[in-house]
Amino acid sequence: MYTLYYSPGSASMVVHLALLEIGAPHELRLVDLGANAQRDPAYLALNPHGVVPTLVIDGKPVTESAALLMLLAERHPESGLAPAAGSDQREAWYQWVVYLSNTPAATFRYWFYPPDLGAPEHPPEVRAALQRKIEGAWDRIDSHLRANGPFLLGRDFSGADLLLTMLMRWSRKMPRQATEWPALKSLADRVRARPSWKKLYEIEGLTEW
Numbered sequence: 761m762y763t764l765y766y767s768p769g770s771a772s773m774v775v776h777l778a779l780l781e782i783g784a785p786h787e788l789r790l791v792d793l794g795a796n797a798q799r800d801p802a803y804l805a806l807n808p809h810g811v812v813p814t815l816v817i818d819g820k821p822v823t824e825s826a827a828l829l830m831l832l833a834e835r836h837p838e839s840g841l842a843p844a845a846g847s848d849q850r851e852a853w854y855q856w857v858v859y860l861s862n863t864p865a866a867t868f869r870y871w872f873y874p875p876d877l878g879a880p881e882h883p884p885e886v887r888a889a890l891q892r893k894i895e896g897a898w899d900r901i902d903s904h905l906r907a908n909g910p911f912l913l914g915r916d917f918s919g920a921d922l923l924l925t926m927l928m929r930w931s932r933k934m935p936r937q938a939t940e941w942p943a944l945k946s947l948a949d950r951v952r953a954r955p956s957w958k959k960l961y962e963i964e965g966l967t968e969w
């Protein structure tokens with residue numbers, strides 16, 4: 761049994777999507793970020809970083825969205841969230857999941873949380889630099905998809921595409937949103953058409969892309 765501590769549309773989204781793709785029984789516990797519930801001592805005991813997601817697996821809390829995606833893919837190989845262990849495609853899958861986590865996702869964290877860089881708001885040059893870094897990731901991924909798409913691994917969908925589409929969604933209020941890159945938009949359209957995406961929108965009460 762899994763218990764997912766989540767907040768709608770946040771980094772927990774990829775874990776929630778993965779659980780829906782797998783069809784694994786799970787409970788959801790809302791962490792109200794607006795009320796700073798992530799700083800409650802009871803939640804900090806589960807996740808000392810005070811962020812979502814946390815997934816409790818058989819009573820043990822595990823954190824970090826990309827790690828949870830990898831863990832769920834390994835625990836449920838039949839789900840097809842990752843290609844077969846030991847295959848060339850699996851190597852490519854690890855590379856994409858880690859790249860997405862340590863480059864666009866980490867940059868988004870700074871984009872949305874200026875206090876992480878020590879200021880209540882970003883000075884314009886920092887904001888511009890973060891925007892360039894995120895757009896640079898879209899350039900790189902879009903060019904990969906144009907040559908090798910429509911999904912990150914080529915013809916077949918994988919859990920890495922869930923992570924990418926979640927990150928793309930976070931760009932929707934940026935000066936250039938990720939869907940302006942045509943191959944990225946095409947990938948996101950395919951992911952957004954999946955039953956898991958639609959179901960998550962219903963459950964989490966999301967409306968905006």
Ligand SMILES: N[C@@H](CCC(=O)N[C@@H](CS)C(=O)NCC(=O)O)C(=O)O
Nearest residue numbers: 770771798810811812813824825826
């Ligand atoms: N590297 C972490 C980042 C998680 C993260 O930053 N979550 C945000 C929501 S997207 C959060 O909980 N923010 C609340 C806060 O920082 O107080 C992951 O991928 O799990």
